[in-house]
């Protein structure tokens with residue numbers, strides 16, 4: 484699309500009234516642009532693609548086809564939430580693709596972090612392309628590009644894997660939130676009625692838990708990442724940290740250590756907890772999580788997650804560490 488520059492006099496969307504005005508204008512423009520054609524969207528469940536989906540549902544209803552690809556590397560409960568919100572509550576035309584086995588088979592034995600990312604990205608395009616080919620009459624591709632994507636890169640979402648579709652599937656782009664900053668996207672999402680869990684969600688990398696299950700991904704360690712992450716999120720929510728800490732997650736390395744449980748020697752994996760604060764993800768500081776809470780989370784993870792016998796807290800800021808471990 485031609486206009487990628489935010490007008491200098493464009494008011495910051497900070498209130499419901501401003502969000503409602505933005506939504507009305509976008510709905511009008513989207514109807515005009517799309518007419519009676521169909522539009523396709525890769526819906527990850529992240530705030531940007533969810534807001535784009537909700538806007539398009541309002542504008543063109545079932546002529547929006549959302550494709551949610553479950554690559555097996557999503558957090559616990561995420562695919563279910565996408566189905567509940569978009570199919571059950573918003574009555575969207577949602578194609579759900581369970582491609583977990585496919586991704587995990589492709590990733591088997593691959594330990595290099597960048598190779599893992601490339602495989603996940605390439606496989607995502609392949610799955611999305613297959614779904615696109617099953618549909619007829621699609622003329623537009625919607626994307627959750629936001630203004631920082633335009634400012635920081637060449638206008639393509641760094642983790643937006645659909646950029647690599649083949650020539651015959653090059654649809655016209657629809658990018659209704661491309662002039663908005665993240666906080667504005669959240670205000671618009673709230674005004675569109677999306678649940679808080681989606682609107683205020685912490686950042687989550689495109690390759691998902693794949694970069695938190697270190698080295699070659701195995702199903703047992705991947706489940707340990709998913710289950711320990713769910714416990715960490717639950718405890719942070721219960722203890723008022725969920726809305727305060729910028730990003731928090733768990734990591735499972737591919738090394739084991741000796742432990743003891745019920746008088747029996749174990750040889751199992753550690754879980755590493757990470758909780759950081761930042762404004763731009765370029766530098767980050769470590770959250771000062773209360774020690775008693777760390778102990779409680781440790782007790783829960785070692786009791787509830789199979790194959791885990793230790794929990795560690797990562798105290799390293801960025802730099803010299805990065806936020807993720809891979």
Ligand code: XMP
Nearest residue numbers: 600642686687688689690764801805806807
């Ligand atoms: P690092 O680890 O580089 O992370 O300090 C900075 C922020 O970027 C996120 N991140 C990613 N996001 N695809 C994404 O969409 C990726 O491959 C990726 N790697 C890191 C990370 O979660 C953090 O918020």
